[in-house]
Amino acid sequence: MLRPERMSKISMAGSKGVMPAAIEAIHELNLVHLSDYDGSWEGFDNGNPIEGADDASEKLVTVRALESTLELSDDEMAPGRLEEGWEQRLEEIRTRINELDDQRSEVRDQLRQVDERIDRVAPFAELGIDLDLLSGYESVDVLVGEGDHADVTAALEDAEGIRAFETFTGGDIVAIVAAPTADVDEAPIDDALVGIEFTRHPVPETERGPQAYVGELEDDRRKLEADIEEIDAELERIKQEDGGFLLRVEEELTIEVQRAEAPLQFATTERAFVAEGWIPSAQYDDLVATLQERVGDSVELEELERASYDRHGKSHTEDVQQGEQAADEPDASEADDGKQQKAVTDGGSTVTMDDQPPTVQNNPSAAKPFEALVKAVNRPKYNELDPTIFMFLTFPLFFGFMISDVGYGLLYVLIGFYMYQSFDSPGISSLGGVAMWCGGFTILFGILFGEFFGIHELGYMLFGEGGAPMGDKGLAPATLDFALAWLIISLLFGIIHLNIGYILDFVENIQHGHGLWGAITHSGSWILMLNGLWIWVFTPQASGVKPDFLFTAFDGAAFDLGFSGFPMMGLFTFPSGIPFLGGFELTAPLLVLLLGVVLLAIGDPVELAEFAIPFAHGVSYARIAAVLLAKGGMAFVVNLLVFGGIETEAGDRPFLAPWTGYGHGDGTVMFEGLFHMGDGAVAIGAFILGVLVLIFGHIVVLLLGITSAGLQGIRLEYVEFFGKFYEGGGKNYEPFGHDRNHSED
Numbered sequence: 001m002l003r004p005e006r007m008s009k010i011s012m013a014g015s016k017g018v019m020p021a022a023i024e025a026i027h028e029l030n031l032v033h034l035s036d037y038d039g040s041w042e043g044f045d046n047g048n049p050i051e052g053a054d055d056a057s058e059k060l061v062t063v064r065a066l067e068s069t070l071e072l073s074d075d076e077m078a079p080g081r082l083e084e085g086w087e088q089r090l091e092e093i094r095t096r097i098n099e100l101d102d103q104r105s106e107v108r109d110q111l112r113q114v115d116e117r118i119d120r121v122a123p124f125a126e127l128g129i130d131l132d133l134l135s136g137y138e139s140v141d142v143l144v145g146e147g148d149h150a151d152v153t154a155a156l157e158d159a160e161g162i163r164a165f166e167t168f169t170g171g172d173i174v175a176i177v178a179a180p181t182a183d184v185d186e187a188p189i190d191d192a193l194v195g196i197e198f199t200r201h202p203v204p205e206t207e208r209g210p211q212a213y214v215g216e217l218e219d220d221r222r223k224l225e226a227d228i229e230e231i232d233a234e235l236e237r238i239k240q241e242d243g244g245f246l247l248r249v250e251e252e253l254t255i256e257v258q259r260a261e262a263p264l265q266f267a268t269t270e271r272a273f274v275a276e277g278w279i280p281s282a283q284y285d286d287l288v289a290t291l292q293e294r295v296g297d298s299v300e301l302e303e304l305e306r307a308s309y310d311r312h313g314k315s316h317t318e319d320v321q322q323g324e325q326a327a328d329e330p331d332a333s334e335a336d337d338g339k340q341q342k343a344v345t346d347g348g349s350t351v352t353m354d355d356q357p358p359t360v361q362n363n364p365s366a367a368k369p370f371e372a373l374v375k376a377v378n379r380p381k382y383n384e385l386d387p388t389i390f391m392f393l394t395f396p397l398f399f400g401f402m403i404s405d406v407g408y409g410l411l412y413v414l415i416g417f418y419m420y421q422s423f424d425s426p427g428i429s430s431l432g433g434v435a436m437w438c439g440g441f442t443i444l445f446g447i448l449f450g451e452f453f454g455i456h457e458l459g460y461m462l463f464g465e466g467g468a469p470m471g472d473k474g475l476a477p478a479t480l481d482f483a484l485a486w487l488i489i490s491l492l493f494g495i496i497h498l499n500i501g502y503i504l505d506f507v508e509n510i511q512h513g514h515g516l517w518g519a520i521t522h523s524g525s526w527i528l529m530l531n532g533l534w535i536w537v538f539t540p541q542a543s544g545v546k547p548d549f550l551f552t553a554f555d556g557a558a559f560d561l562g563f564s565g566f567p568m569m570g571l572f573t574f575p576s577g578i579p580f581l582g583g584f585e586l587t588a589p590l591l592v593l594l595l596g597v598v599l600l601a602i603g604d605p606v607e608l609a610e611f612a613i614p615f616a617h618g619v620s621y622a623r624i625a626a627v628l629l630a631k632g633g634m635a636f637v638v639n640l641l642v643f644g645g646i647e648t649e650a651g652d653r654p655f656l657a658p659w660t661g662y663g664h665g666d667g668t669v670m671f672e673g674l675f676h677m678g679d680g681a682v683a684i685g686a687f688i689l690g691v692l693v694l695i696f697g698h699i700v701v702l703l704l705g706i707t708s709a710g711l712q713g714i715r716l717e718y719v720e721f722f723g724k725f726y727e728g729g730g731k732n733y734e735p736f737g738h739d740r741n742h743s744e745d
């Protein structure tokens with residue numbers, strides 16, 4: 001759960017004659033993550049693809065191109081069948097699809113040309129002038145274009161090269177006929193229009209009228225569009241009849257290509273091969289049984305090691321032949337100063353392909369959706385703890401506390417369920433699972449706060465006169481003490497969360513990294529600094545610079561739990577004669593803090609520059625209370641705008657709504673509310689507006705809840721928590737094999 005699944009490095013060796021059978025066996029098992037041979041062994045080269053790989057690759061490219069032409073997706077067809085002579089059928093399908101695709105491309109090209117001609121002629125149709133009247137003149141210049149008629153006229157009047165002109169307009173189109181002066185040779189209109197915005201349209205060469213010409217072109221366009229529809233219908237028919245067959249062929253060719261190109265990852269000689277890879281240790285016996293059944297004793301299979309690495313790069317691998325630990329053995333790439341190594345076993349130490357094991361996350365099904373959030377940072381390395389389970393335990397808690405509303409929680413659960421059930425994408429379905437968990441905690445805290453879409457009467461309905469167990473969110477001045485209490489609770493969340501991160505780092509160090517002393521100096525120091533500092537914050541020492549609510553929030557102000565801070569726990573007071581420290585009392589929390597600083601200086605002096613992190617990161621969790629109050633305040637404002645509110649003689653401020661039991665005569669109206677405004681038509685309009693504000697207002701709060709609570713919660717996980725022990729950067733487990741979706745093995 002906290003560690004990825006245990007992986008074993010295996011080696012498979014045999015003669016080249018049985019290599020195809022061995023490849024087929026491990027491919028069908030779909031368990032071995034093959035290692036890439038890097039050419040470092042003396043006498044071994046990378047293998048060559050099995051005969052037929054090029055032909056299969058070409059066919060695979062062809063099939064995928066046909067699927068792209070048919071817009072064929074993987075999940076819309078039932079599995080097809082492969083019978084004898086399928087290559088001929090594939091060739092017939094390819095020929096027919098290519099013919100239709102070529103025809104469609106040709107027709108589309110013709111259609112594009114027709115559209116271009118229509119675009120060129122359409123402006124002339126607006127003029128209503130025959131096209132043959134707009135060209136062929138020697139004594140006058142004719143120009144048709146699009147521009148502002150007033151600007152064109154002014155430019156022509158000011159032109160020195162034009163002695164007379166006439167314009168004709170239709171819509172935005174302007175036709176100009178101008179007679180040049182005797183000293184102008186050509187294009188007087190173009191010269192006159194320099195400097196104004198005018199788009200010229202060339203006159204089409206046709207003797208027909210523009211409207212008739214456009215009509216003929218539109219007829220041609222309709223015919224071409226009908227031809228395209230006919231071709232598309234034929235392609236759709238082929239898709240329905242042969243789509244399953246093409247998917248089946250693609251699957252078979254994909255498997256064939258994978259098997260044929262597998263030797264590229266092997267180390268081979270003229271007569272033998274060696275392949276290595278990683279496999280979940282629990283599956284090793286299945287691999288042995290499968291190879292024994294398929295190739296017998298012709299292939300030697302060996303489990304080289306069972307890997308368990310620490311985060312600091314030292315390998316701790318169990319030599320399964322010797323049955324003992326072999327730590328920090330030199331890699332093949334490091335021995336003999338990088339020279340080629342012999343692939344032999346000498347004294348129980350085998351030089352193998354140098355690669356780290358892939359990561360297979362091993363979490364309970366309930367926590368699986370949160371793997372997507374962890375991978376958003378990076379996949380865990382094989383040599384570090386997987387934080388998914390802690391994300392599962394804390395992120396929904398933070399999110400639910402920040403929103404804490406039964407109504408919103410129900411919507412989050414419904415949205416998450418829809419995403420989880422309706423999408424095939426693993427990422428989206430995982431986010432749906434996360435949303436359901438977050439919605440569940442939102443409902444839980446909503447019940448404890450007694451809140452339903454910002455309305456607090458739910459607490460009295462469920463728990464009687466005493467109201468909700470968690471009291472009030474502290475949105476009103478009279479209940480401000482509750483808001484301060486939630487701020488302290490947020491800090492407590494942070495201190496616990498940060499302690500978990502540092503403890504995880506301590507465990508990593510003590511098990512694999514620096515030993516007990518290294519763990520104390522590198523991780524224990526931060527634990528002492530964090531807890532010593534925050535315990536001191538809640539002691540009376542220097543109380544004059546500390547806010548009073550630290551000591552009163554849980555001593556009767558908001559909750560009467562009898563907590564007014566930790567005792568001083570004084571150890572001794574420095575004599576008055578000592579500079580700077582004279583009269584200062586050293587307390588136990590400060591001593592713990594100081595001890596942590598000293599240990600950090602011993603273990604890693606460079607990190608002393610970050611000594612304020614325990615305080616800064618702890619305060620960062622105050623954003624939980626901030627979002628709690630902001631979201632609650634927004635929901636309150638929406639309800640106040642719609643229902644209105646009053647202030648009673650007792651100082652209560654309920655909404656003017658049926659479930660509160662208060663009306664206009666029960667106190668001073670603070671705000672009328674859209675549901676109670678005006679009379680007659682004004683009242684109807686205000687009521688309709690109130691319904692819209694109620695619906696869209698809560699939708700906005702719902703969406704902002706996702707962005708604010710979601711992003712702030714993720715930030716606390718990624719920055720404050722992960723930064724204590726997690727790096728990421730693991731290698732994905734990609735077993736050599738193929739899941740059959742369109743055929744049965």
